[in-house]
Amino acid sequence: MTEFRYIETGSNPAAFNMGLDEAILESVASGAEPPTLRLYAWNPSDVSVGYFQGVRDEVDLARCAELGVDVVRRLTGGGAVFHASELTYSVVVPESHRLARGGILESYRAVCAGVIAGLAELGIVSSFAPLNDIVGADGKKLSGNAQTRKRGCLLQHGTVLLGVDLDAMFTVLRVPNEKLKGRLIEDVRARVSSVSSTLGRETGYAEVVPAFERGFAAAFGGLGERSVPSGAEMARARVLASERFASDEWTFRR
Amino acid sequence: MTGSYIGKPAGGKLLRLELEWEGGLVVRASIRGDFFAHPEEGFDEAEAALVGTPVDSVGTTFAAALERRGVALFGLTAESVGAAAATIVASVRQSVSDAEPGAPSADGGRE
Numbered sequence: 001m002t003e004f005r006y007i008e009t010g011s012n013p014a015a016f017n018m019g020l021d022e023a024i025l026e027s028v029a030s031g032a033e034p035p036t037l038r039l040y041a042w043n044p045s046d047v048s049v050g051y052f053q054g055v056r057d058e059v060d061l062a063r064c065a066e067l068g069v070d071v072v073r074r075l076t077g078g079g080a081v082f083h084a085s086e087l088t089y090s091v092v093v094p095e096s097h098r099l100a101r102g103g104i105l106e107s108y109r110a111v112c113a114g115v116i117a118g119l120a121e122l123g124i125v126s127s128f129a130p131l132n133d134i135v136g137a138d139g140k141k142l143s144g145n146a147q148t149r150k151r152g153c154l155l156q157h158g159t160v161l162l163g164v165d166l167d168a169m170f171t172v173l174r175v176p177n178e179k180l181k182g183r184l185i186e187d188v189r190a191r192v193s194s195v196s197s198t199l200g201r202e203t204g205y206a207e208v209v210p211a212f213e214r215g216f217a218a219a220f221g222g223l224g225e226r227s228v229p230s231g232a233e234m235a236r237a238r239v240l241a242s243e244r245f246a247s248d249e250w251t252f253r254r
Numbered sequence: 255m256t257g258s259y260i261g262k263p264a265g266g267k268l269l270r271l272e273l274e275w276e277g278g279l280v281v282r283a284s285i286r287g288d289f290f291a292h293p294e295e296g297f298d299e300a301e302a303a304l305v306g307t308p309v310d311s312v313g314t315t316f317a318a319a320l321e322r323r324g325v326a327l328f329g330l331t332a333e334s335v336g337a338a339a340a341t342i343v344a345s346v347r348q349s350v351s352d353a354e355p356g357a358p359s360a361d362g363g364r365e
Contacts, residue, residue: 052287052288052289052290053286053287053288054284077328077329078288078290079268080288104328131290131329147290150293
């Protein structure tokens with residue numbers, strides 16, 4: 001018997017995506033649902049900022065509005081992320097679960113093992129880079145991850161970069177010093193890679209989902225059949241999306 | 255008086271600190287960056303607890319407020335917040351003492 005529920009929800013707007021991660025956290029916390037892995041993507045593209053970031057510090061809001069890029073604040077800390085060509089996952093388990101034991105670093109490592117195994121399924125060698133990154137054989141970042149603990153549960157979500165468009169990224173993200181923007185872009189180019197550039201071909205979400213299913217199944221000791229969120233979770237996600245994640249009060253709280 | 259700091263303390267993530275104080279007491283403090291804190295709400299409360307505290311003891315007040323709430327930080331330390339506050343205060347005091355006698359007090363700090 002496998003303990004992990006596995007759901008795949010395709011591409012959705014940012015506020016819904018964050019609302020559904022929280023709805024799953026609530027349903028696992030209440031015992032209504034077992035530990036859960038979710039795979040998903042974003043449409044439209046989105047910038048998410050960490051819980052402690054100032055949205056005006058990090059995001060060019062006018063450019064996002066012009067380009068139709070959503071902006072959302074996450075429940076988790078960490079940095080701003082431009083979500084375009086990527087696979088995103090979330091994992092929710094009770095804090096008593098083996099994946100959540102052993103402290104923050106060990107739980108990052110345990111959950112990231114699923115991402116690393118998924119990349120291996122694609123033929124990409126990668127490793128965990130504490131505290132919260134996964135890097136390829138060349139040391140360049142392929143995945144960023146963030147976790148929070150609430151209601152007695154661990155939520156970790158993270159992104160696997162399928163492609164990187166640095167020009168688009170730096171159109172919507174603000175940099176601390178505009179004069180150094182060119183150098184910052186070169187710095188990120190030197191530190192960040194993607195599945196597509198590693199494999200030498202364009203690689204999309206639909207293509208990589210089966211690889212990450214196999215990878216997470218291997219790392220987590222099996223997954224249930226691919227399914228969808230419960231009706232209660234979908235309803236709760238829509239409420240959280242509109243009342244929290246799409247609200248100015250939440251987005252502009254820092 | 256107000257001032258701000260932006261920097262990357264050794265071993266830490268980016269820290270942005272904005273401070274406003276009157277008569278030596280903090281009236282507003284905003285700590286932002288790409289760090290992690292668990293539980294997040296405890297961090298929010300510890301940040302709010304800085305209001306009313308002497309501007310010269312931001313670091314120790316923040317450390318005690320975090321500890322009381324059992325907040326663990328990653329990529330940030332209370333000491334680095336205190337050091338950033340001290341940098342702001344020193345910078346603003348310097349610019350005040352540099353100002354012409356009788357001139358309005360300077361408003362700024364390190365940007």
